[in-house]
Amino acid sequence: MTRPHRRLTDEAAHLLTLSTEPWLSCEDCFRLMDAFVEAVLADPGTAAFREMRVHLGGCGACAEEAASLLDLLVDDRDAR
Amino acid sequence: MIPTSRETDLEEPVDWPTALLPGARQDDALRRLHLLMVRAARHQVWRMRELLEGHGPELYDELANSAADEAVTVLLAKLHTFEGRSRFTTWAYKFAILQAATEVRRQSWAQREVTLEDWETWCDPQPVPEQEAEASDLAGAVERAMAVALTPYQRKIAVALLVDQVPIDVLAERLGTTRGALYKALHEARGRLRTHLVANGYLAADDRRGAPR
Secondary structure (H helix, E strand, C coil): CCCCCCCCCHHHHHHHCCCCCCCCCHHHHHHHHHHHHHHHHHCCCCCCCHHHHHHHHHCHHHHHHHHHHHHHHHHHHHHC | CCCCCCCCCCCCCCCHHHHCCCCCCHHHHHHHHHHHHHHHHHHHHHHCHHHHCCCCHHHHHHHHHHHHHHHHHHHHHCHHHCCCCCCHHHHHHHHHHHHHHHHHHHHHCCCCCCCCCCHHHCCCCCCCHHHHHHCCCHHHHHHHHHHHHCCHHHHHHHHHHHHCCCCHHHHHHHHCCCHHHHHHHHHHHHHHHHHHHHHCCCCCCCCCCCCCC
16 A cells, blocks of 8 residues: 655745755854854844854754753843 | 752853863862753753653753753863853853753654655655646645755755654764754755756745845
């Protein structure tokens, strides 16, 4: 018995065709993450770190970790 | 319970890199560093607890403590790379967050098989007219582009990561590669798909979906 053929969802098609230029590796994303998150904390509208923001749009794991780090820094700031 | 920032004495010592080197202050600095790492690791595990369905605080603590221990080891090996572009505590936190997130994802997929499907599962050799009509939308165009523009490896990686939602570090571990190598393959696959879709009129050449404004 053959399995039914799968079809892409619109969401998957969107994820597959995201622009991830300019290129940034996961390793460089990790290297820059602390400075990036502090910059966002200081100025949420900052236009700096464009490559980081592109990368975070295309890499769910790095995006979760950056969001978590930002969240933790907010907790620290609020505790002071 | 996640330790509060007050409990972990975030402001001391001021010169962490020096305090962590062999000397009179090292033991105290290591103790404080470990507390920081536990705090960050617990924070991360708690954020991702929905992936640990059926488990509770005992496993959360186990994962967080394991991640914190590993993160301290990794951090100390990379201490010389700290450049002071951020606070030391921010720099340190990211090691624990990465380690904890990786451990949660690994745990959540521990009992799950990762299957890299052959493309035949997706390509119907004899599409019925209804399917042909549906394939006129972007999703259909992307399916066709995947068939002709990607290598078999790129297709399998793209489907596993973006369709089947296999966490990138889990897939890397199963394939014996790295997160970075998989993201590079995905980046190249996306570029090939976009080039093909632009050439065939499905995507505007200046389409920048995903790019920050």
